[in-house]
Amino acid sequence: MQQQGGEGKEEEPEAPAARKRPGAEAADGGWALGVVFHFFLVNVFVIGMLKTFGIFFVAFQEEVGGSSEQVSWIGSIMSSLRFLGAPLVAVICRRLGERPTSVIGASLVAGGCLLSTQATSVPFLCVSMGLLLGMGFACLYQAAAVMTAKRCRTRLAFSNAIARSGMGLTFLIAPFTQLLIDFYGWQGTLLIFGGITLNLVPSSMLLRPVSTQPPRHSPAKNQDRGSITAQQESGTPDGRLDKNAGREIQLRSAQDLPTTEGDRMARGRDASDPALEGLEKPPLDSCSPEIATEAKRSYKSLPPTEKENSQPLLDFSPLKDPVFCIFTWSFVFSHLAYFVPIFHLVTRARTLGISSMDASYLISVAGITEMVSQLLSGWVADQNWTKKYHYHVAYLVLSGITNLLCPLATTFPLLMTYAVAFAIFCGGFMALVLPVLVDLVGVQKLHSYLGFAAFFAGIAAIGGPPLAGWLYDYTQTYVCSFLFAGACALISPISFFFEPSAQKWKLKKAKLNNGPRCG
């Protein structure tokens, strides 16, 4: 029977599969575009609102009262919750799915904006604008990022880069906000912003659930084989064609998973498992309900074991994973290295005697270069000439060197060269953060990993600006911040050198765990 099944699979009616393949793939491609578009919008709105908070700052201070420090708390809560809320959002995402989470996030943001129009005191604003908006941003961001990773398997880096280029467009939002404030006052502006962010609700609906193919450590291969044969027995030879076709597609999509050695090993054992997994979940590209019911009937044995394998709700396992430590180390330091120079570039230009018009020109050129380099780096990484994190490491090292050389730049052309070089390398490594994480961890556990990584990055983000300011106060020159950023950028890739050994360690551990079970 096994052989029968094997043959059936081979002669495998290329016909029905071929009929389905272009259709399914086209549909998949369309939905992937939708997801990228949604992520793009999320980037534009989230980063745009964070950046334009400075404009609201002045209005809040005058009309609502409160000292400068109190009002700036609102901004800090908003931007830090975006990262710190990530683990909680990861839990919600796994429970509810990405689409509902994203809709919740969008409504939180819109609701927060609307509520803030009624604000009369700073603590009120802290909660309504800071808390609600921050959590909303976290929800939106996490859901969109993970959905992109799930949907765009092959071209993840490029899609990520396209979505991130939304950040480059945020420079348009600032003058727009100023115009709105002049026209409608800050309350009217917040009202209109609430409406605009409500637009994220229909775009979140583009995040259609995808049947993921988790490479699980299966309890026993025999059970799987048994189920496949049972399945093949039921139904006619022709009917079988369709089931095979369905399974073929699941297998193919399982193969598309970005894998590292660890995952490959797991997959080798569970070639059949993902297919069955896929058939069991109610996916878009599944065939007749017959197969689904057959599959469910045939392995009553599997569900209990799956429950064992399913992750607990608040999954702390990433914290014990060496790969996670590697990634987070690099993530935190690269974030520090990214934000500090941006804060201080303009002020350093001014201390060197460059006019503020020219200084803002520096920033805009840097922004555009970064956008372009993100796209390029994403495209290059997708070509898979070498592992993605090699590029990541290369960009980080180069950006570190650039930062260390920055103090030598004392005239406008030199500063411009520095800005362009910095933007190129920063764009390069920023675009690769998500793909590298997906490479290291796989899509299934992405939620918890991304959640915790964002949490630690959030701690760095809170500490970054005050640290930079303190550096300036201590050394009375901006040179130190650039040296500091360069040092951070050079420290962060160090952890990646441990990646191969970490993977081997993981493999050994997994083999030990599964040794006694193999029958």
Next chain:
Amino acid sequence: KNITLDRAARVELSCRLDKKYSHLKSLQVTWKRGNETIRHINKTENSWSIQLRILDNSKLGSYSCTLKDEEEISAMFHLQVPKIEGKEKPIVSYEGDTAVMICNSPEYTPIAWTWYVTNGSEQIAINDSLLADKYVIDRISANVTHLKIQKLTKEDDGVYWCEAAFELGKSKGKLKLKVLSLMVPLKPFLAIVSEVVILVTLVFLYEMYSKKKEKCAEDEREFDQVEQL
């Protein structure tokens, strides 16, 4: 040169000749205020100065020193009270809401602040004890004054003046208040919300349509399988 005085003081104004003109021999120096010439000029080697006791508003103004030889060189001194800056952009607020207008005199401390509202072409002082539930004038600190206008209506829209009284005179700053009705920002908001609702409905409809299509296709396939049996 502009000199700002907020209180009575003794001022010495001097005009000094630059080195490149020291070759000029016969120089006639005149200090004038408007058309009036000032007599007591203290002369030193290269400078001519006058001393003024500014006690009240009448002494403020523009003073000039003119050096006449073949050419005429002159310098102007403007003695004035501190200027109060109003706001360029209008303050936008909504009906029924409260608006706060702030006037600040950064370097010099005025003796008193008064607020005026422009009614037609007249300026009427705002008496906050008279209309206590409408206007509240707060002197937050010595240099800053707040005018809080509560329960705004359309009639409160217009130009306001904050006047700072110094020992030597008064100076005004201009502020504009714009009162909007709630409908004004609500219209674009409702437009956007309706657009969102339309999009959401479209997406829903599309999903239901595609589910139906799948179900039909599945039913067809089931039918085929049954037939082939």
